Amino acid sequence: MPYVTVVGGETFEVEMGKKLVLALEDSGVNILHQCGGNARCTTCRVEVMDGNYLEVTQKEKTAFENKGIDEHLLSDDCLRLSCQILVNGDITVRPIMTVENTGKAAGPRPAD
Numbered sequence: 408m409p410y411v412t413v414v415g416g417e418t419f420e421v422e423m424g425k426k427l428v429l430a431l432e433d434s435g436v437n438i439l440h441q442c443g444g445n446a447r448c449t450t451c452r453v454e455v456m457d458g459n460y461l462e463v464t465q466k467e468k469t470a471f472e473n474k475g476i477d478e479h480l481l482s483d484d485c486l487r488l489s490c491q492i493l494v495n496g497d498i499t500v501r502p503i504m505t506v507e508n509t510g511k512a513a514g515p516r517p518a519d
C-alpha cells in the first residue's frame with residue numbers, strides 16, 4: 408500500500424486508490440474541502456513535494472482558472488487538488504488550507 412507523507416507531519420499508509428483528501432482527513436489533517444470534493448472551491452489544494460502526481464487534470468485547471476489562480480503557478484508550485492488525486496503511489500504533500508490555519512470549517516466530506 409502507498410504512503411502519504413505530510414510535510415512537517417507524519418507518514419501514513421493508505422489503501423490503494425483512496426482519494427488524497429480523504430486519506431489526509433482520515434489521518435488527522437483537517438484540510439478544507441468546502442465544495443465537497445467537486446473540483447470547484449480549490450480549498451483542498453496541496454503542494455506536491457514528491458511523488459509522480461504532477462499531471463494536472465482539465466477539471467483542476469478549470470477550477471484554478473475560475474479562482475483566478477495562474478496556470479503557471481500550478482506547475483511552478485506543483486499545486487494539485489487533493490479531491491482529484493487518487494493515491495496510487497507514495498506521495499509527499501504540503502496541505503495549504505486547514506481548519507487550523509484559516510479558522511474556517513472544513514466543508515462537507517467528499518464522497519469515497
Ligand code: FES
Pocket residue numbers: 439440441442443444445446447448449450451452470488489490491517
Ligand atoms: S476543489 Fe473543492 S474539495 Fe477539492
